[in-house]
Amino acid sequence: MIDIKKLRDDASTLKAKWQSRGLDVDVDALLAKDKEWRDCISSVEELKKTRNDESKKIGQIKKSGGDATEQMAAVKKIGDDIKELDEKAHTLHEDLQHELLSLPNPPSDSSPVGKSEEDNPFVRDWGTKAEFDFKPQAHWDLGEKLGILDMERAAKISGSGFALYRGAGAKLERALINFFLDRHEENGYQENWTPFLVNSKTMTGTGQLPKFKEDLYHTEKDDRFLIPTAEVPVTNIYSEEILEKDDLPKYMCAYTPCFRREAGAAGKDTRGIIRMHQFNKVEMVKLVEPDQSYTELELLVADAEQLLQNLGLHYKVIELCTADIGFSAARCYDIEVWAPGIGRYLEVSSCSNFEDFQSRRANIRYRPEKGGKPTYLHTLNGSGLALPRCVVAIMETYQREDGSIEVPDALVPYMNGQTEITP
RNA sequence: GGAAAGGUGGCUGAGUGGUUGAAGGUGCUCGCCUGGAAAGCGAGUGAAGGGGCAACUCUUCCGAGGGUUCGAAUCCCUCCCUUUCCGCCA
Numbered sequence: 243m244i245d246i247k248k249l250r251d252d253a254s255t256l257k258a259k260w261q262s263r264g265l266d267v268d269v270d271a272l273l274a275k276d277k278e279w280r281d282c283i284s285s286v287e288e289l290k291k292t293r294n295d296e297s298k299k300i301g302q303i304k305k306s307g308g309d310a311t312e313q314m315a316a317v318k319k320i321g322d323d324i325k326e327l328d329e330k331a332h333t334l335h336e337d338l339q340h341e342l343l344s345l346p347n348p349p350s351d352s353s354p355v356g357k358s359e360e361d362n363p364f365v366r367d368w369g370t371k372a373e374f375d376f377k378p379q380a381h382w383d384l385g386e387k388l389g390i391l392d393m394e395r396a397a398k399i400s401g402s403g404f405a406l407y408r409g410a411g412a413k414l415e416r417a418l419i420n421f422f423l424d425r426h427e428e429n430g431y432q433e434n435w436t437p438f439l440v441n442s443k444t445m446t447g448t449g450q451l452p453k454f455k456e457d458l459y460h461t462e463k464d465d466r467f468l469i470p471t472a473e474v475p476v477t478n479i480y481s482e483e484i485l486e487k488d489d490l491p492k493y494m495c496a497y498t499p500c501f502r503r504e505a506g507a508a509g510k511d512t513r514g515i516i517r518m519h520q521f522n523k524v525e526m527v528k529l530v531e532p533d534q535s536y537t538e539l540e541l542l543v544a545d546a547e548q549l550l551q552n553l554g555l556h557y558k559v560i561e562l563c564t565a566d567i568g569f570s571a572a573r574c575y576d577i578e579v580w581a582p583g584i585g586r587y588l589e590v591s592s593c594s595n596f597e598d599f600q601s602r603r604a605n606i607r608y609r610p611e612k613g614g615k616p617t618y619l620h621t622l623n624g625s626g627l628a629l630p631r632c633v634v635a636i637m638e639t640y641q642r643e644d645g646s647i648e649v650p651d652a653l654v655p656y657m658n659g660q661t662e663i664t665p
Numbered sequence: 666g667g668a669a670a671g672g673u674g675g676c677u678g679a680g681u682g683g684u685u686g687a688a689g690g691u692g693c694u695c696g697c698c699u700g701g702a703a704a705g706c707g708a709g710u711g712a713a714g715g716g717g718c719a720a721c722u723c724u725u726c727c728g729a730g731g732g733u734u735c736g737a738a739u740c741c742c743u744c745c746c747u748u749u750c751c752g753c754c755a
Contacts, residue, residue, distance in 0.1 A: 280714095280715065280716095283714075283715060283724080284715065284716075284723095284724095286724080287714095287715065287716095287723060287724040287725085288724090290723090290724060290725085291723065291724075293735080293736080294724095294736080296735070296736090297683075297735055297736040298683070298684070298736080299735095300735050300736070301684095301735090301736070302683085304683080304735095305683080310735075313735070314734095314735040314736095315735080316735085318734090318735060320735085321734085321735070321736090484675095484712090616712085
């Protein structure tokens with residue numbers, strides 16, 4: 243959420259930033275509503291002051307045995323006015339708050355301005371596209387023939403958009419999760435195991451609510467949501483808390499399954515395991531001091547890249563332009579791994595700096611100096627990494643002509659010494 | 666799911682309708698004292714929001730939301746959470 247004070251002070255800059263996202267925000271209407279709310283608050287407070295003073299006087303009169311009937315009637319009238327105005331102020335505030343919560347983060351000045359994903363600048367790449375002296379197969383063919391991926395039975399059990407990994411396929415998932423988590427621990431991230439169902443307050447904290455309810459699985463009876471990413475529970479670990487300067491930076495990571503309705507993505511990536519309603523992911527989250535967040539973003543991307551390098555997978559890093567950047571992010575890098583079987587780069591990580599957008603929503607603060615005033619810290623997160631697309635890249639990159647798959651060296655210990663996957 | 670007890674400041678813990686934003690203790694900060702420290706003494710020590718250039722000032726907040734009342738931490742209702750016991754269950 244943006245700071246309403248910024249909107250009061252410098253609406254035109256914010257408006258321009260939203261415009262760079264392709265969003266036309268009626269800032270004048272927002273400011274008018276804000277003004278109306280503040281005027282309302284002022285009147286209420288004035289009335290409350292009068293009421294408090296008068297009530298005290300009544301107390302004194304009664305104590306000294308006097309008759310305060312007249313005063314009581316007068317204050318009663320004030321009370322009625324307060325109630326009415328208070329309700330109005332409350333409604334105005336809720337309304338304004340809802341509108342503010344639905345506004346995306348204004349992109350950082352450092353984010354490249356663009357009109358669509360076509361304008362996302364290339365940052366760097368690592369490795370080269372794998373070459374084959376045979377025609378490489380797509381993972382769905384490889385997986386089915388090897389018996390490690392059973393999309394048909396997954397559909398029978400749950401429907402489309404779900405994967406059933408079997409045998410070495412299941413083991414590969416487990417191996418990747420452990421491999422990723424171990425690397426993060428080495429890099430100073432504390433491992434977390436979180437709830438996978440969260441309440442609406444938590445979802446609002448990281449920005450999934452109120453705007454993207456349609457993308458989430460919701461349990462009607464208990465009003466809880468299945469997490470679409472570990473970012474949600476992990477970032478909210480310290481919600482409503484005030485941390486000390488010495489507590490920062492906080493490096494945290496977690497493996498979780500992720501649940502996404504993929505509403506609006508119908509017909510996209512329907513084959514294979516590129517877009518799933520349920521998938522596994524390891525996520526890194528950082529809570530940092532504001533002046534460190536852009537340095538930390540670079541480090542975060544490097545930590546994600548390291549994993550692909552260890553796996554020997556070719557990838558490229560791109561930066562998202564203002565038109566393509568996510569709702570909550572101020573700046574964002576995507577890492578895309580090369581999948582030679584289908585001949586596409588696949589997004590396996592998104593590393594973002596949210597600045598104080600999430601911390602303001604989730605109310606995560608810290609004291610810049612001992613005994614000082616609490617202020618909002620900066621949050622960042624990055625996938626490290628999303629499993630299915632890594633599996634795709636591994637299968638397709640390490641495939642042999644006979645359809646078997648070589649296990650990348652880094653994963654062999656995590657596969658109990660298994661070096662290849664054969665039928 | 667049933668029963669009971671609770672939810673007050675960084676922590677602990679009083680408070681049952683009227684200067685209570687909240688006693689006492691503890692912790693923390695600053696000062697005095699000391700060769701230095703401890704002890705002791707003194708002062709300060711929550712958050713959000715509004716107004717003001719500022720000193721400052723006002724409002725709100727005792728789990729959340731309603732209600733009663735001239736006035737609510739205190740009384741009533743609903744919900745949430747915690748603990749203990751019972752039941753059920755991986």
